[in-house]
Amino acid sequence: LPTISRHDYQPYPYQIDQVRLEFDLAAEQTLVRLAFRARSRDGQIQPLVLDGEDIELLEVSLDGNLVSPQDYLLNDQGLTLSPPAAEFDLVLVSRCRPQENTMLMGLYVSGNSLFTQCEAQGFRRITFFPDRPDVMSRYEVVLRGDATLYPYLLSNGNLLESTTLDDGRKQAVWEDPFPKPSYLFALVAGDFDVREREIKKANGQPALLQVYCDRGDGDKTEWAMQCLEHSVRWDEQRFGLALDLDRFMIVAARDFNMGAMENKGLNIFNSAYVLADAESTTDASFHAVEAVIGHEYFHNWTGNRVTCRDWFQLSLKEGLTVFRDQEFSADMLAQGLDGAQAASARAVKRIDDVSVLRAAQFPEDAGPMAHPIRPESYQEISNFYTATIYEKGAEVIRMQHTLLGEDNFQAGIREYFKRHDGQAVTCDEFVDCMDSVYRQVKPGQSLDQFRRWYQQAGTPRVQVSLTHDAAKQTATLTLRQSNAPAGIEDKAAVKPPLHIPFALGMLDQHGQPLSLHLDGQKGETLVLDFTEAEQSWTFTHIPEAPVLSLLRNFSAPVKVDYYRPDAELALLARHDTDPFARWEAAQLLATRLILSSASGRTPSAAQQATVVQTWHALVQDPALSPAYKARILSLPSERELLEQTQPMTPRAIVQARRQLQRELGLALTPYWQELYQFLSLEQAPYSPDALQAGQRSLRNLALNYLLVAGVSTGPQLARNQYDQATNMTDRLGALSALVNYGDPEDRQDGLDDFFQRWQDNPLVLDRWFSLQATAPSTQVAQVRALMLHPAFSMRNPNRARSLIFQFCMNNMQAIHTPEGYAFWAEQVIALDKLNPEISARLARVFDNWARFEPQARDPLKAALERIQAEPGLSGNVAEIVNKALT
Ligand code: B3K
Numbered sequence: 001l002p003t004i005s006r007h008d009y010q011p012y013p014y015q016i017d018q019v020r021l022e023f024d025l026a027a028e029q030t031l032v033r034l035a036f037r038a039r040s041r042d043g044q045i046q047p048l049v050l051d052g053e054d055i056e057l058l059e060v061s062l063d064g065n066l067v068s069p070q071d072y073l074l075n076d077q078g079l080t081l082s083p084p085a086a087e088f089d090l091v092l093v094s095r096c097r098p099q100e101n102t103m104l105m106g107l108y109v110s111g112n113s114l115f116t117q118c119e120a121q122g123f124r125r126i127t128f129f130p131d132r133p134d135v136m137s138r139y140e141v142v143l144r145g146d147a148t149l150y151p152y153l154l155s156n157g158n159l160l161e162s163t164t165l166d167d168g169r170k171q172a173v174w175e176d177p178f179p180k181p182s183y184l185f186a187l188v189a190g191d192f193d194v195r196e197r198e199i200k201k202a203n204g205q206p207a208l209l210q211v212y213c214d215r216g217d218g219d220k221t222e223w224a225m226q227c228l229e230h231s232v233r234w235d236e237q238r239f240g241l242a243l244d245l246d247r248f249m250i251v252a253a254r255d256f257n258m259g260a261m262e263n264k265g266l267n268i269f270n271s272a273y274v275l276a277d278a279e280s281t282t283d284a285s286f287h288a289v290e291a292v293i294g295h296e297y298f299h300n301w302t303g304n305r306v307t308c309r310d311w312f313q314l315s316l317k318e319g320l321t322v323f324r325d326q327e328f329s330a331d332m333l334a335q336g337l338d339g340a341q342a343a344s345a346r347a348v349k350r351i352d353d354v355s356v357l358r359a360a361q362f363p364e365d366a367g368p369m370a371h372p373i374r375p376e377s378y379q380e381i382s383n384f385y386t387a388t389i390y391e392k393g394a395e396v397i398r399m400q401h402t403l404l405g406e407d408n409f410q411a412g413i414r415e416y417f418k419r420h421d422g423q424a425v426t427c428d429e430f431v432d433c434m435d436s437v438y439r440q441v442k443p444g445q446s447l448d449q450f451r452r453w454y455q456q457a458g459t460p461r462v463q464v465s466l467t468h469d470a471a472k473q474t475a476t477l478t479l480r481q482s483n484a485p486a487g488i489e490d491k492a493a494v495k496p497p498l499h500i501p502f503a504l505g506m507l508d509q510h511g512q513p514l515s516l517h518l519d520g521q522k523g524e525t526l527v528l529d530f531t532e533a534e535q536s537w538t539f540t541h542i543p544e545a546p547v548l549s550l551l552r553n554f555s556a557p558v559k560v561d562y563y564r565p566d567a568e569l570a571l572l573a574r575h576d577t578d579p580f581a582r583w584e585a586a587q588l589l590a591t592r593l594i595l596s597s598a599s600g601r602t603p604s605a606a607q608q609a610t611v612v613q614t615w616h617a618l619v620q621d622p623a624l625s626p627a628y629k630a631r632i633l634s635l636p637s638e639r640e641l642l643e644q645t646q647p648m649t650p651r652a653i654v655q656a657r658r659q660l661q662r663e664l665g666l667a668l669t670p671y672w673q674e675l676y677q678f679l680s681l682e683q684a685p686y687s688p689d690a691l692q693a694g695q696r697s698l699r700n701l702a703l704n705y706l707l708v709a710g711v712s713t714g715p716q717l718a719r720n721q722y723d724q725a726t727n728m729t730d731r732l733g734a735l736s737a738l739v740n741y742g743d744p745e746d747r748q749d750g751l752d753d754f755f756q757r758w759q760d761n762p763l764v765l766d767r768w769f770s771l772q773a774t775a776p777s778t779q780v781a782q783v784r785a786l787m788l789h790p791a792f793s794m795r796n797p798n799r800a801r802s803l804i805f806q807f808c809m810n811n812m813q814a815i816h817t818p819e820g821y822a823f824w825a826e827q828v829i830a831l832d833k834l835n836p837e838i839s840a841r842l843a844r845v846f847d848n849w850a851r852f853e854p855q856a857r858d859p860l861k862a863a864l865e866r867i868q869a870e871p872g873l874s875g876n877v878a879e880i881v882n883k884a885l886t
C-alpha cells in the first residue's frame with residue numbers, strides 16, 4: 001500500500017474553472033458525460049492525470065478529437081492523457097453501476113433512490129477527474145431519469161430548469177454558483193415526501209429550506225426542519241455567517257456510511273439524523289439530529305466556502321465545525337436561562353462531549369493508529385475520519401477560543417474569511433488568523449508554541465503538586481507536563497512542551513470558593529498559560545491549605561494526575577461551583593473505587609462509604625437540574641474505565657462497575673424510589689427540551705438502579721413504564737432496564753412486544769437489535785441467530801452497526817472470549833467484501849490488542865493475523881491490521 005505524506009503536497013498543474021456533467025440515470029447503469037476546459041497553471045503542457053475507480057471509460061476527446069486507447073493510459077486508478085496544448089477542452093463519457101455499488105461511495109442505490117457520497121474520494125467512482133480538494137470548479141449538472149422512479153432530480157445549487165423529455169423521462173438542470181471541490185458534489189434521484197419552509201435571510205432575502213425523506217416518513221421531519229432553521233439563525237447571530245444560497249436541501253437516506261454529508265446546498269443524511277418524532281425517537285436522538293443538522297449546515301462556511309488544501313488538513317474543517325456544533329447545542333440548551341442555571345445547562349453538553357472524547361479519542365491516542373490532528377501520513381484517507389481529527393480537533397479549536405475569548409475568537413474568524421473565502425487552505429493558515437488577533441491583544445505573545453498541538457499525537461499528562469505557606473498565606477501550584485510517544489510513527493519523537501490553557505479554581509476546606517490572586521489577576525477561575533515542562537504559580541491571600549478544582553470545564557484535552565484523599569473529591573463533588581469539575585470529582589471517586597475492586601483489592605469500608613454518602617448528598621440536592629443530576633449520579637462508562645486499566649481487564653471492569661451500581665442501588669433504594677415517583681407525576685405534552693429530557697433521563701437512571709439492585713418493586717415499575725409510555729425515551733428506557741437486569745421472561749416478553757410494535761420502522765428496529773447485542777445475557781450464539789433474522793442485513797450500515805458493532809464494542813463480557821474474538825474477525829472479513837470503509841471501523845475495535853491482559857492478547861493477535869491473511873483484503877482494513885500488528 002502506498003503511503004501518502006503531508007510533505008509531498010504538489011499543487012495540481014491545471015485550473016478547471018467550469019465543469020459540465022450530464023447523467024443518464026438508472027440503477028443498473030448510469031452514463032456520465034463530463035466536459036471541462038482546463039488551463040495549465042504555469043503555461044507548460046503537462047500530462048493530465050485524472051482519478052477514476054471502478055468505472056468504465058467509453059469515450060474521451062480533447063479539443064473535439066477522439067483520443068484512441070493507444071494514446072491514453074488507463075489503469076485501475078485512473079486515466080492519464082497528453083493534452084494538445086496548455087489550454088484545452090476535454091469531453092469524456094463513462095459508465096458506472098449504482099446497483100452493484102455496495103461500498104456506498106460514489107453513486108449508489110438506497111431504497112428505490114439514487115444517492116451520491118463523494119467525500120473523501122468517491123467522485124472518482126462517478127467520473128474521471130482530479131479528485132482532490134484543491135481543484136475547485138463551478139458545476140453545471142444535467143440529470144435525466146425515469147419520471148416515475150425519479151420524480152425528484154436534485155443536485156447542488158439552483159434549479160435552472162425542470163422539463164419532460166420527448167422520451168418521457170424527466171430532466172433537471174442545476175447550477176452551483178460557488179466553485180467547489182469534487183468531494184462536495186452531490187446528486188439525488190428518487191421519489192420523496194418533502195417538507196418546505198421559506199425563511200428570510202439576514203439580508204432580508206428569502207430562502208427555501210427543504211427536507212426530503214422516503215415516502216411515508218414526511219411526518220417525521222418537522223424537528224429536522226426546526227433544527228435547520230435554528231442553525232441558520234445561530235450562525236447569523238453567533239458567527240455573523242449568513243446562508244449564501246436561495247435553496248438549502250437535506251435528503252435522508254437509509255443506507256449511509258456516516259452521519260451525514262455537507263454537499264453544497266444538498267446535504268445528504270443518514271436517516272437516523274433526520275427522522276424524529278416523540279413516539280419513535282429518544283431524547284438523545286432528538287439532540288443528535290440537532291447536532292448533526294447544525295454540523296452539516298455550519299460546514300457551508302467552515303468546509304465549503306473555505307475548504308481544505310489537502311486531506312491532511314481535514315481537521316481544518318472538521319475540528320472547527322465540531323466546535324461550532326458543540327457550541328450551537330450548548331447555546332440551544334442554555335437558551336432562556338442565565339447565571340448558574342445556564343452554566344449548568346452548558347456543562348451537561350460539555351460533560352457529554354468530554355465523555356465521548358475519553359471513550360473514543362483517548363484510546364485512539366494510546367493505540368497504533370494514534371496521529372496528530374494534522375496527520376503526517378496515511379494510506380487510506382477514509383481511515384482518518386477519526387475521533388482525533390473530529391473531537392480532539394474540536395478541543396484544539398476550543399483552546400484557541402479559551403486563549404482568545406469569544407470576541408477575539410470571532411475577530412479571528414472574520415479574518416479567516418477575509419483572507420481565505422473561496423480558497424482551499426491549511427490548518428496553519430487558520431492559526432495564522434487567530435494568531436494575528438492574539439498578538440494584538442496579548443503583546444509579546446503568540447500562538448507559535450500552541451501550533452505544536454497540530455504536530456503531536458498522544459494525550460499529554462499533567463502532574464499537579466501543591467504547597468501551602470501558612471505564614472505567607474500563599475499557595476504554590478506546580479504543574480509538570482509530558483506527552484509519551486504515541487502510535488507507530490512516534491517511537492523516538494521529541495515532544496517539546498505544549499501551550500496548555502489550564503483553568504483552575506480553589507475552595508476552602510468548607511467548600512467555599514476562594515478568590516484567586518495571581519500577579520495582578522483576580523477571579524474565581526483563572527486560566528494559566530502553562531507552556532513549560534514544569535512551571536509554578538504562587539497565589540496570594542490563601543490563609544489555609546486550599547482544595548484545588550482542576551482543569552475547569554475541561555480547558556485542555558489532557559489527563560491530570562493529582563494524588564489527593566477521597567475526602568477532597570467528596571468535598572468538590574458537593575461544593576465545586578464549576579459544574580464540570582464538580583461532576584469530574586464525583587466520577588473520579590467512583591472510578592477509584594471501581595478500579596481498585598477490578599484489580600482485586602477489596603475497597604475499604606471508608607472508601608465505599610464516601611461514594612455512597614456523596615451519591616446520597618447529590619441525589620437529594622434540590623439545586624441540581626435533572627439533566628445534570630442524571631449525569632453526576634451515573635457511573636463512568638465501561639469504556640472510559642477500561643481505558644484507565646493497565647493492562648486492560650475488561651471483564652473485571654464490567655463486574656466491578658456492576659457491583660458498585662448494585663451497592664448504590666441498594667444503599668439508596670428509598671431515594672431512587674422517591675425520585676422515580678416524583679418524576680412520574682408531571683405529564684406535559686412531549687418535548688425534547690432540556691428540562692423534560694433531563695427528567696426522563698433521571699427517571700430512567702433511578703429505574704436502572706432499582707432493577708440492578710434487585711429491588712422487588714423494580715420490574716413492575718419497568719413493565720408499567722413500558723406499557724404506559726407515550727414516547728420512545730420512556731419506552732426504551734424501561735425495556736432496556738428489563739433486558740439488562742430483568743428476568744428472562746420479562747426480557748423476552750418485552751423484546752417480542754417491541755418487535756411487534758416497531759417492525760416496520762427501520763430506525764427503531766435498529767434499537768431492537770442493539771438492545772440484544774449489548775444485553776449481559778447475550779453470547780455469540782444469540783448474535784449469530786439474530787444475523788439470520790429476516791430483518792437483518794449486513795448491507796445496511798445502520799443495521800450492521802446496531803448488531804455487530806454494538807456487540808463487539810459494548811458487550812465486553814461476551815466479546816472477550818475466544819469465540820468472541822473469532823466472531824469479530826469473521827465479521828470484519830465478511831463486511832470487507834461489501835463495504836471496506838465500514839469494515840475498517842470494525843477492525844479498529846481491537847487495534848489496541850497489545851494493551852489487554854495476557855489471556856486476551858494471544859487470541860486477539862491470532863484474530864488479527866487471521867484477518868491479515870485473508871486474500872483480497874481491502875486497503876482500508878489492511879492499513880488498520882498492519883499497523884495494529886507492527
Ligand atoms: N464530512 C463528512 C465526512 C464524510 C467522510 C466519509 N468517508 C461528514 C461530516 O463530518 O460532516
Ligand code: ZN
Pocket residue numbers: 295299317318321
Ligand atoms: Zn464534518
